[in-house]
Amino acid sequence: MASNSLETRYSSSAAVSEGNAVKFHVAGCAYFWAVSEALLTAKDSVWILGWWLSPEVYLRRPPSENQQYRLDRMLQAAAKRGVKVNIVVFKEVKEIMILASRHTKRALESLHPNISVFRYPTHIENAQDILSSARSIFESVGAGYAADVDHISDRTLQTLFGMVGGPTLLWTHHEKLVIVDQHVAFLGGIDLSYGRWDPIQHPIADAHCDNGDQIIFPGQDYNNGRVMDFKDVANWERNELLRRDTSRMGWEDISLSVTGPVLADICQYFVDRWNFIHRRKYNSGLPCLRRYKPLPPPKPYIRRVDEPAGSMSCQLHSIYNAYLDIIDKSEHFVYIEQQFFITATDQSPGPIWNRVGDALAARIVRAAREQKRYKVVVVLPAVPAFAGDLQSPIAGKPPRALMKLQYDSISRAEFSVFEILQKQGINPDEYISFFNLRSYDRINMATPEKPDNVVNLFGFQIPIPQFRARNARPRNSNWDSVSSCYMFGDDDIRNVPWPDASVPDIDAFVSEELYVHSKLLIADDKVVVCASANLNDRSLKGSRDSEMGLVVEGGDVLATTMHGQPFQASKFAATLRRYLYRKHLGLLIPQDMRNPDGHFMPAPVPDDYDHGSKEDQLVADPLSDEFLQHWNDVAHTNTAAFRKVFAPVPDDSVKSWLEYDELFWKRFIGPDGFHFGQWGHVQKSNFSDGDEGVKQVKEELSKIRGTLVEMPLQFLVNSNIQIEDLGYDIITRQGYV
Numbered sequence: 001m002a003s004n005s006l007e008t009r010y011s012s013s014a015a016v017s018e019g020n021a022v023k024f025h026v027a028g029c030a031y032f033w034a035v036s037e038a039l040l041t042a043k044d045s046v047w048i049l050g051w052w053l054s055p056e057v058y059l060r061r062p063p064s065e066n067q068q069y070r071l072d073r074m075l076q077a078a079a080k081r082g083v084k085v086n087i088v089v090f091k092e093v094k095e096i097m098i099l100a101s102r103h104t105k106r107a108l109e110s111l112h113p114n115i116s117v118f119r120y121p122t123h124i125e126n127a128q129d130i131l132s133s134a135r136s137i138f139e140s141v142g143a144g145y146a147a148d149v150d151h152i153s154d155r156t157l158q159t160l161f162g163m164v165g166g167p168t169l170l171w172t173h174h175e176k177l178v179i180v181d182q183h184v185a186f187l188g189g190i191d192l193s194y195g196r197w198d199p200i201q202h203p204i205a206d207a208h209c210d211n212g213d214q215i216i217f218p219g220q221d222y223n224n225g226r227v228m229d230f231k232d233v234a235n236w237e238r239n240e241l242l243r244r245d246t247s248r249m250g251w252e253d254i255s256l257s258v259t260g261p262v263l264a265d266i267c268q269y270f271v272d273r274w275n276f277i278h279r280r281k282y283n284s285g286l287p288c289l290r291r292y293k294p295l296p297p298p299k300p301y302i303r304r305v306d307e308p309a310g311s312m313s314c315q316l317h318s319i320y321n322a323y324l325d326i327i328d329k330s331e332h333f334v335y336i337e338q339q340f341f342i343t344a345t346d347q348s349p350g351p352i353w354n355r356v357g358d359a360l361a362a363r364i365v366r367a368a369r370e371q372k373r374y375k376v377v378v379v380l381p382a383v384p385a386f387a388g389d390l391q392s393p394i395a396g397k398p399p400r401a402l403m404k405l406q407y408d409s410i411s412r413a414e415f416s417v418f419e420i421l422q423k424q425g426i427n428p429d430e431y432i433s434f435f436n437l438r439s440y441d442r443i444n445m446a447t448p449e450k451p452d453n454v455v456n457l458f459g460f461q462i463p464i465p466q467f468r469a470r471n472a473r474p475r476n477s478n479w480d481s482v483s484s485c486y487m488f489g490d491d492d493i494r495n496v497p498w499p500d501a502s503v504p505d506i507d508a509f510v511s512e513e514l515y516v517h518s519k520l521l522i523a524d525d526k527v528v529v530c531a532s533a534n535l536n537d538r539s540l541k542g543s544r545d546s547e548m549g550l551v552v553e554g555g556d557v558l559a560t561t562m563h564g565q566p567f568q569a570s571k572f573a574a575t576l577r578r579y580l581y582r583k584h585l586g587l588l589i590p591q592d593m594r595n596p597d598g599h600f601m602p603a604p605v606p607d608d609y610d611h612g613s614k615e616d617q618l619v620a621d622p623l624s625d626e627f628l629q630h631w632n633d634v635a636h637t638n639t640a641a642f643r644k645v646f647a648p649v650p651d652d653s654v655k656s657w658l659e660y661d662e663l664f665w666k667r668f669i670g671p672d673g674f675h676f677g678q679w680g681h682v683q684k685s686n687f688s689d690g691d692e693g694v695k696q697v698k699e700e701l702s703k704i705r706g707t708l709v710e711m712p713l714q715f716l717v718n719s720n721i722q723i724e725d726l727g728y729d730i731i732t733r734q735g736y737v
Contacts, residue, residue, distance in 0.1 A: 009551070010321035013265075020260030021604035022552055024530070024576045026583065028197040029591055031190050031255050032059040033600040038180040038257075039074045046078055047270045047289075048087040049177040051532075052099045052193040055107045056236050057221065061197065061593045064213035071192060072108060079112035086289065088273055090173045091119035103234035120173065120277045174545040175532050176255065177270065184602050185266045187548060188255030188530045189339075189519045194230065195223040195251060196517075199591035200583050202250030202707065203481035204512050205441040207243045209500070214480065216593070217248060224249040224512060225385035227679075243443070247510040247680055249385070250439050250707075253517045254337070254580075256530050256550055257602040269548060317542035319533045320354060322551050323521060327359040330523040332562050333375040333622050334360070335577055337518040341380055341434075342405045342536040342737045348415040350408070352737065354540045357409055361420040364431040368424070373563050373623050376432040379584070380406070380711065382513040382650055390649070391660065400722035403650075405737055407721065410434060411713055434711035435635055437514035437584065438642055440701060442482045442496075445503045484590035486704045488582075488615060494698045505694045506687070510680050511646040514707050519549070522577045525560070525569035525622070527553040536737045558611075563623035575609050578619045585634050586706030587615040631708070639709045641700045647683040650715035657719045 008015045025031035036059035039046065055072035067073070075085050087108065092099040105117040178186040190196050197217070206222055208214040217223075219237040220230055227246055232238070241248075258266075275288045327334055343357035344350065360376055367374030384402045388395025411418035411428070418428040485493040498505040519539075521529040531549020533539035539547050556571040582588045591599075598608035610616055621627055642648055647663060654660050666685065687693035715721075 010318040010325065011316065012318035012321075013316065014262075014269075015265070017260070017262040017265065018554075020258055020262045022256055022258040022260075022550070022555075022572060023603045023605070023607055024572075024579070025186075025188075025190075025255050025257065025599065026253075026576075026579060027200050027202070027591075028190055028251060028253060029061070029199040029593055030596075030599040031186070031253075032057075032192075032197050033596055034257055034602040035178055035186055035192070036060055036069050036074060037600075038178070038184050038186070038602050039078055042078045042081070042083045042180050044083060044181045045179075046075065046083055046085045046181075047177075047179040047267070047274075048085075048192070049173070049175050049270055049273060050087070050192060051090045051172060051174050051176060052191045053087065053089050053101075053104050054193040054233065054236065055104055056219075057192060057194055058197070058218070059192075061216050062214060063218050064215070065594075072111060075108060075115060076111040079114035083114065085112075085115040086270075086274055087115070087117045088173070088270075088277060089117065089119055091121060092172075093170075096170070098230045098233055100233045118274065118277045118282065120281060122281055171538070171544045172546075174539065175548045177266070177548065179263070179267055179270055182263060182267050184257060184259045185263055186255055186257045186602070187266070187532070187550065188253075189517055189532060190253045190255040194219075194221045194233065194236065195225070195249075196253060197221065198251045198253075199593055200588060201483045201487050201590040202252070202439045202514055203441055203483040204247040204250055204439055204510060205243075205443040205481045205483075206248065207444040208480050209444050217243075222248050225515065226383060226387060226512065228387045244445050245443070245678065247441060247443065247512045249512050250437075250514040251517060252337075252437055252514050254520050254530060256552070258550065259603045262550075317540055319529070319531050319547055319549055320356075320540035320542070322529055323356050323535075323540070324359045326521065326523050326527055326529065326551075327356070327363055330363060330374075332373075332524045333377070334363075335377050335379075335520075335522040335580075335622075336535070337379045337516060337520040337580065338535045339381060339517050339519065340384075340402070340406065340534045340536045340737075341378060341409055342402070343409050343417075345415045345417065345420050347420070348413070350413070352405070352409070353537045354535075356535060356540070357417045358420075360432065361417050364421060364428075365424050365426065367431065368421075368426045374431055375623060375628075378432070378434045379516055379518075380434060380436060381516045382436040382438070382648075382709075382711070385515055391657070391664075397722070402737070404722040407713070412717070433632075434713065435584075436709050436711045437516060437707040438511060438638070438648065438709045439483055439514045439707050440486070440509060440511040440642070440646070440704065442479075442498075442505075442508045443510055444480045444500070445508050485701075486586050486706055487590045488587050489589050493701045494695075506682050506684060506697055507678075509645070509682050509697060509701070511642060511648060512680055513648075522573055525558075525562070525567075525574035525577055527551065527570070528573045528576060538737060561621045561624070564621065574620075575607065575611070577622065578616060579609065581619040581622070581631070582615055584706050584708040585619070585631065586704075587618065634705050635708045635710050638704050638706070641703045642709060644686055645682055645697055645700050646680065647686070648680075650712045652710075652712040652714040654712075654716065655714055655718045656716065660716070 025034055057071050058066060058069060059071055059074065060066040060069040068077070079085055089101045089104050090099065091101050101119045105119055108115050108117050176187060176189060176191050178192070203216070206215060206217045220233055220239045222239055222241060222243050223230060224241060224246060226249060228241055231240065271289045278288055342352060343354050344352035345358040345361055346355060364374060364376065383390070384399040386395065386399040390396045390400060408416055410416055413419065417432065421428045421431070479496055482493060482496055484490040485496065498508070519531045519533050529549060529551050531547055533547035533549060538544045552572060553570055558569045558571040558574050560567050560569050560574060579588070598606055618630060619627060643651055643653065649660065649663065654663060682697055684693065687696045
């Protein structure tokens with residue numbers, strides 16, 4: 001571990017470490033490429049710690065041009081060079097999760113003796129009985145029978161939700177860590193798995209009628225978690241999601257790469273986990289791993305915070321401590337990009353333990369009293385990634401419950417962040433705002449596919465006629481996706497051709513939420529927290545999921561302004577924040593997956609960022625009137641355009657379940673009665689027929705810049721989004737949040 005002479009912060013097991021090189025990788029395209037660069041040059045060791053690892057995932061795209069860059073093949077090639085590959089994957093309960101860790105172990109270990117895979121933890125023997133009991137109760141609730149939470153014993157709930165010591169059913173090892181040659185490490189929010197690779201323009205269409213070699217997302221890598229979950233991922237080539245009818249869901253995520261003295265602690269973290277599992281579970285002939293060997297330092301100032309390795313009964317919450325301290329000490333702004341926002345204030349009586357919400361409210365109250373400009377910006381997913389209609393009695397319950405917890409955390413509960421501020425006479429809108437991300441694309445619908453069936457949005461199995469190949473004219477596959485049209489410097493959607501007259505252009509446009517999986521906090525353009533930890537109790541409490549991350553500050557100074565005044569920022573923190581803001585506003589050029597730039601390279605290779613450009617200057621000062629006006633205008637314009645073209649939910653226009661039903665009937669009931677409508681496609685009733693309607697749709701879409709949209713805080717505000725019945729209490733009582 002680190003020397004005791006160095007400062008330890010946030011009750012972390014690691015000390016402050018200086019003289020490191022760190023860089024960010026936004027979205028999976030750049031991150032996966034950076035990992036592949038490190039694997040290509042591996043000479044001694046590859047260590048991977050993962051919640052989900054898919055052996056057949058491609059680190060470079062398109063797959064047809066990069067067969068050797070499939071993860072399993074890269075690990076095999078490294079093993080053949082004499083590299084020792086050690087991997088720890090979370091061993092899931094297969095009745096709950098679809099991670100296929102057994103397949104991961106068998107597939108990789110069969111490739112070469114130098115590859116060793118541990119699965120952990122080993123779950124309790126009566127797990128299946130407990131799950132069967134819980135499932136019966138869930139089904140009775142879904143069928144409408146009266147039930148009470150007392151029907152489930154505390155022992156069952158505690159086991160189910162991990163409140164007894166030792167291995168558990170639902171708490172996980174959630175870290176995402178890759179270490180190559182004990183010299184460079186990758187960590188943050190991105191799993192080496194299906195559904196994570198994505199360029200910054202986030203295409204959600206990938207159908208190619210004239211050239212299958214252009215497919216970017218093969219098999220189950222083409223996924224939409226709102227329509228159907230992954231299935232039987234060991235047979236990853238088989239995908240029931242029709243790519244010619246249904247969009248994928250884009251994936252927003254962030255990870256870091258780092259070199260330097262901090263590798264000592266990061267490597268020790270992996271060594272401790274590996275050796276703990278080795279002794280506890282396997283006790284095989286495999287040798288224990290050797291400790292880290294010191295390396296010469298490169299450059300910024302970094303500290304690492306991590307959660308317990310090996311034992312889930314240990315309660316370390318250094319990431320949580322970091323959040324509280326950084327928010328409290330922030331002077332100008334906090335930017336949070338997170339998969340969840342489930343938190344509480346000191347007055348909150350509910351089941352939520354963490355008080356990040358209270359820290360935010362307290363900091364805003366202080367700013368209001370001092371009459372200083374202070375902003376909190378939070379970017380979240382619009383809907384948790386569960387398949388099915390929100391109104392479904394069974395499938396809709398998990399997302400509804402989580403949405404209720406989030407809305408209660410933000411504004412709807414008596415002790416929410418907004419309510420605390422309003423009781424102090426403060427208008428929350430002046431200090432804190434919430435946003436989602438959304439994208440659109442156009443599917444080449446002339447692409448033949450032959451699945452036997454597909455599960456539609458509402459959970460029904462419906463027959464799909466085998467597609468009969470049309471005499472489609474060859475077309476330019478450059479326009480098999482148009483997601484780049486809302487990015488900087490690319491074509492205007494109004495001018496993009498549609499050469500296949502056999503399919504109506506208007507039927508090809510699709511939209512979906514851009515799912516935010518990031519676990520990021522930036523404060524004052526000076527400090528960054530990037531971790532595997534979500535903003536909820538599962539990740540922050542310390543006795544549940546195990547997590548790790550980095551707190552990065554210092555390093556090179558960037559002279560800039562803050563609210564119009566001269567300001568000395570951290571170049572790393574400011575550049576990451578500016579990059580993300582420009583991405584969300586459509587002020588970055590689309591990524592070319594075939595031509596890597598500096599963002600595709602691991603540390604210490606510097607980033608290619610255009611400081612001083614017109615687009616950079618627009619986002620440089622996060623508190624300037626000009627920037628704030630532009631940010632809010634883009635979010636508002638994008639929201640209105642998406643609402644008119646696609647009528648997505650959630651939306652502020654849908655304030656009750658009655659209005660939700662009206663939207664449902666409008667989309668799914670036609671002149672001929674009930675039909676399975678195309679959710680995510682154009683709301684054609686809002687437009688004229690024929691070519692004029694297409695022109696109107698393109699005119700609206702041309703207004704969209706980037707992916708930023710307003711979070712609909714009024715969605716179902718006049719209804720109870722989720723009744724606090726047994727199903728809800730199962731999620732909250734033991735803190736599955």
